[in-house]
Amino acid sequence: MLEFEESIGKIWNHVLTKKTNTAYEDKRVFFEDKSKVLNIFYRLLGGENGKELHVTDKRFIDTSRTLLQKISGSGKIFFLAWQDETGVYLPSSLAYFDSHEQNSMMYIWLVAMATRFDRYRGNLVEKNFHASSELLNRYPGFIAFYKKAVDQLIEKNEKLSFVKSLDGENLTDEDYLEHLDLYPFPLWLYPPLSSKKKYSEFDDKDEPVRGNNQTEKIDTLKMKKQASQIDDKKQTDGLLAFLPDALMSIMEQVNVDRSEDDSFDEDALYNAEDLDEITLGQKKANLNARLKMDLDISSNSKEEYPIGKGYFIDEWDYSKDKYLKHYVCIKPLITTNIEPVAFPLHLKKIYKKIQAELDLMQLDRIKNTNLPYGDELNLDTWIEYKGHQNKSGHHQKFYTNFERKMRDMSTLILADISLSTEAAITQEIRVIDAIKDSLMVFSESLEYLEDRFAIYAFSSLKNTNVRFHIIKNFKEKYSDYVRGKIDNIKPGYYTRLGAAIRESSKILNKQQSLNKLLLIISDGKPNDVDRYDGRYGIEDTKKAILEAKKLGLVPFCITIDIEAKDYLSYLFGKNGYVVVRDSKKLPKILPEIYMSLTK
Amino acid sequence: MSKIYYKEHANEVELFEAAASMHLPILIKGPTGCGKTRFIEAMGEKLGRKVYTVVCHDDLSAADLVGRHLIDEGGTFWQDGPLTKAVRDGGICYLDEIIEARKDTTVVLHSLADYRRVLPIDRTGELIEAHPDFMLVVSYNPGYQNVLKGMKPSTKQRFISLSFTYPNADIEKEIIIKESGVNADIAQKLVEIAGEIRKLNDNEIEEAVSTRLLVYAAKLIVKGFDEYEACMHSIVESLSDDDEVIEVLKKLIDLHFHSKS
Numbered sequence: 001m002l003e004f005e006e007s008i009g010k011i012w013n014h015v016l017t018k019k020t021n022t023a024y025e026d027k028r029v030f031f032e033d034k035s036k037v038l039n040i041f042y043r044l045l046g047g048e049n050g051k052e053l054h055v056t057d058k059r060f061i062d063t064s065r066t067l068l069q070k071i072s073g074s075g076k077i078f079f080l081a082w083q084d085e086t087g088v089y090l091p092s093s094l095a096y097f098d099s100h101e102q103n104s105m106m107y108i109w110l111v112a113m114a115t116r117f118d119r120y121r122g123n124l125v126e127k128n129f130h131a132s133s134e135l136l137n138r139y140p141g142f143i144a145f146y147k148k149a150v151d152q153l154i155e156k157n158e159k160l161s162f163v164k165s166l167d168g169e170n171l172t173d174e175d176y177l178e179h180l181d182l183y184p185f186p187l188w189l190y191p192p193l194s195s196k197k198k199y200s201e202f203d204d205k206d207e208p209v210r211g212n213n214q215t216e217k218i219d220t221l222k223m224k225k226q227a228s229q230i231d232d233k234k235q236t237d238g239l240l241a242f243l244p245d246a247l248m249s250i251m252e253q254v255n256v257d258r259s260e261d262d263s264f265d266e267d268a269l270y271n272a273e274d275l276d277e278i279t280l281g282q283k284k285a286n287l288n289a290r291l292k293m294d295l296d297i298s299s300n301s302k303e304e305y306p307i308g309k310g311y312f313i314d315e316w317d318y319s320k321d322k323y324l325k326h327y328v329c330i331k332p333l334i335t336t337n338i339e340p341v342a343f344p345l346h347l348k349k350i351y352k353k354i355q356a357e358l359d360l361m362q363l364d365r366i367k368n369t370n371l372p373y374g375d376e377l378n379l380d381t382w383i384e385y386k387g388h389q390n391k392s393g394h395h396q397k398f399y400t401n402f403e404r405k406m407r408d409m410s411t412l413i414l415a416d417i418s419l420s421t422e423a424a425i426t427q428e429i430r431v432i433d434a435i436k437d438s439l440m441v442f443s444e445s446l447e448y449l450e451d452r453f454a455i456y457a458f459s460s461l462k463n464t465n466v467r468f469h470i471i472k473n474f475k476e477k478y479s480d481y482v483r484g485k486i487d488n489i490k491p492g493y494y495t496r497l498g499a500a501i502r503e504s505s506k507i508l509n510k511q512q513s514l515n516k517l518l519l520i521i522s523d524g525k526p527n528d529v530d531r532y533d534g535r536y537g538i539e540d541t542k543k544a545i546l547e548a549k550k551l552g553l554v555p556f557c558i559t560i561d562i563e564a565k566d567y568l569s570y571l572f573g574k575n576g577y578v579v580v581r582d583s584k585k586l587p588k589i590l591p592e593i594y595m596s597l598t599k
Numbered sequence: 600m601s602k603i604y605y606k607e608h609a610n611e612v613e614l615f616e617a618a619a620s621m622h623l624p625i626l627i628k629g630p631t632g633c634g635k636t637r638f639i640e641a642m643g644e645k646l647g648r649k650v651y652t653v654v655c656h657d658d659l660s661a662a663d664l665v666g667r668h669l670i671d672e673g674g675t676f677w678q679d680g681p682l683t684k685a686v687r688d689g690g691i692c693y694l695d696e697i698i699e700a701r702k703d704t705t706v707v708l709h710s711l712a713d714y715r716r717v718l719p720i721d722r723t724g725e726l727i728e729a730h731p732d733f734m735l736v737v738s739y740n741p742g743y744q745n746v747l748k749g750m751k752p753s754t755k756q757r758f759i760s761l762s763f764t765y766p767n768a769d770i771e772k773e774i775i776i777k778e779s780g781v782n783a784d785i786a787q788k789l790v791e792i793a794g795e796i797r798k799l800n801d802n803e804i805e806e807a808v809s810t811r812l813l814v815y816a817a818k819l820i821v822k823g824f825d826e827y828e829a830c831m832h833s834i835v836e837s838l839s840d841d842d843e844v845i846e847v848l849k850k851l852i853d854l855h856f857h858s859k860s
Contacts, residue, residue, distance in 0.1 A: 040847045044795050108850060138791070141854030375662045376722075377675065398670065401660070574805070 340480030374399030629763025632809020689732030
């Protein structure tokens with residue numbers, strides 16, 4: 001019986017949505033397929049470097065709809081392009097037009113608009129008008145697209161015809177602004193969906209406040225995944241899924257605290273997944289929640305002793321374009337009561353192989369004799385030639401060449417041991433295990449090559465506590481105790497990468513070697529619980545790397561981030577990083593990377 | 600003798616002449632195709648000095664620069680290398696992409712590049728004092744530096760440095776017009792395209808479009824090729840092999856040159 005009801009509902013819904021749906025489904029173009037191209041294009045046209053392109057969530061706009069649309073519930077949700085200081089947000093797919101070409105061109109148009117939009121002042125209409133005019137002026141290739149697009153959009157919805165009458169003078173006219181509220185023009189950019197700024201400016205100095213200052217403003221959280229699901233070919237949805245939207249209004253509100261993303265309130269998260277949409281109150285977490293979070297993820301600190309009270313270093317704030325002086329507290333830690341650990345058995349086989357490779361690369365002065373050309377004459381062969389009876393058949397290879405390779409190298413290995421490294425690769429191995437294994441194999445290899453090296457590991461909990469574990473400094477001899485310390489590494493907290501790089505650079509810079517390599521092993525983007533996330537974290541890390549390069553160090557990043565995207569090359573430069581997809585292979589790959597770097 | 604066309608970007612001609620008169624060596628940094636070699640040739644012509652160009656590479660040894668013993672019927676004889684020739688007879692010795700040469704090779708330049716201005720030749724025991732017209736010029740492309748290759752600071756610090764970039768839009772436009780004879784509108788478009796491509800970072804393309812490529816594009820257009828075609832072959836395909844990057848660049852060219860209606 002229920003099934004029957006459902007199928008009737010489906011048919012009914014199908015008929016209704018089909019009738020009201022004005023999209024060209026078979027010509028739909030998806031953001032996902034285009035994201036790389038669009039990202040490059042964004043930068044090509046002058047988009048800001050730290051920004052990335054994302055999928056936007058839906059936005060609700062009250063429009064005067066036809067009766068049919070009212071019943072079916074469509075026509076109220078829009079996917080419009082917008083941007084804020086951290087990214088550009090585009091619809092997950094587009095199907096406004098009757099050709100793939102036109103639809104993908106629309107993506108390009110929106111991206112181009114994003115590069116121009118903020119160059120103009122004024123209200124939304126003015127900005128959009130000026131940005132479009134500039135694009136059409138500069139790129140004749142847009143003209144045909146734009147004409148056709150405007151015509152087709154107006155054909156579908158006459159209310160949009162106001163766009164055609166814009167001429168640069170009536171831009172501030174109330175009428176137009178009103179139109180705009182009624183029915184948005186898809187080729188334009190719109191204001192940010194949520195006032196995300198409030199989150200990014202959340203400072204850890206803000207004490208959690210309860211009671212006052214609780215704005216009741218409700219924002220829609222951007223949820224990439226969800227958005228792409230919704231926007232997809234969802235024609236077969238049950239009637240029930242749509243009806244409540246139009247007929248009665250049920251709003252579920254769960255307190256999910258965005259500022260502290262990682263509070264592990266399982267129920268809330270479970271509910272959140274279940275919800276169609278997460279509405280988000282701008283409340284800050286209460287004290288209990290915060291305390292709980294810290295307890296949840298604290299690493300085993302039993303044997304860790306801080307050396308001194310820690311000291312303060314600067315951090316780069318891109319939004320203010322200056323350093324925050326003495327903002328980050330570095331706390332060097334040393335682990336005591338370490339048991340010596342022998343080289344692990346399971347790594348012996350890998351190490352044997354690596355050792356064989358290393359043997360091939362022994363660095364000595366190599367003398368090549370009997371060359372047809374070279375730096376030096378080899379008198380022996382000359383005399384032999386002269387004394388030989390049958391000169392014509394004798395090789396005239398009289399030269400000697402000396403090839404000398406030197407490697408005057410200090411290497412500092414900086415390992416990210418944030419909690420995210422606890423993620424499992426397979427059922428037995430976690431990322432942290434792969435990192436530990438590779439540190440073992442790698443230090444063994446470096447010891448074998450007699451290269452100087454140090455190992456540090458870090459994690460962080462806000463700017464006040466960047467935990468900088470000393471595993472082996474440059475002076476310490478490599479021993480079973482060093483292996484013991486590697487073995488004892490436990491993941492915890494977050495990744496304040498910039499601070500750790502600054503600290504490592506300082507240490508490495510004191511070394512006397514000609515070449516100084518800063519090898520960073522990480523599993524993902526810089527992030528921390530405060531605003532150190534997204535663009536802020538990336539810009540600070542970038543700055544730290546630039547500082548290191550200025551000192552003459554060579555930073556190189558090995559990352560296990562499978563989704564590692566553009567930010568890596570932005571941070572380290574094209575030749576400055578490598579992504580290891582299969583982290584199980586990390587122990588083997590690490591020495592290879594080192595050899596190719598120092599060859 | 601036809602004069603080599605070179606359009607000054609900033610004060611480099613003046614600096615070069617000053618350095619030449621004071622016997623100071625010059626180091627030129629800059630991306631490919633921005634006019635480094637053309638500049639040296641033009642300066643050589645202007646100062647009336649012969650230019651000895653050596654393109655450096657991994658296997659370049661000191662002997663390749665200084666000279667070596669060769670053998671003929673009579674026995675061995677000494678053959679000057681390009682550096683020694685310039686030192687003896689006067690002239691500009693231009694070492695292109697010096698960073699590609701091994702560091703121990705470039706050490707032979709040290710005594711030439713400071714106040715001593717002498718070239719000791721170990722193998723013959725000779726100590727040659729540089730001709731007054733001898734000038735040492737080296738260049739490299741900072742973009743190509745691989746992770747650990749760099750110039751020894753002790754080498755680097757013996758030179759007057761000139762940093763070249765692509766010329767600014769107006770000068771570049773003028774260069775394109777002058778070199779290819781294309782009309783101003785198209786030159787303007789090409790410069791705009793170049794400006795945009797140069798915004799990409801080194802992740803997407805290895806190195807941005809050079810003035811040289813723009814001139815090639817302009818030449819093809821003058822020869823009668825369609826603008827889009829010309830840019831495709833001279834700019835887009837030369838810059839990247841990555842399909843996605845090519846797609847984006849194609850789109851960009853299309854946006855600039857597409858509809859003439």
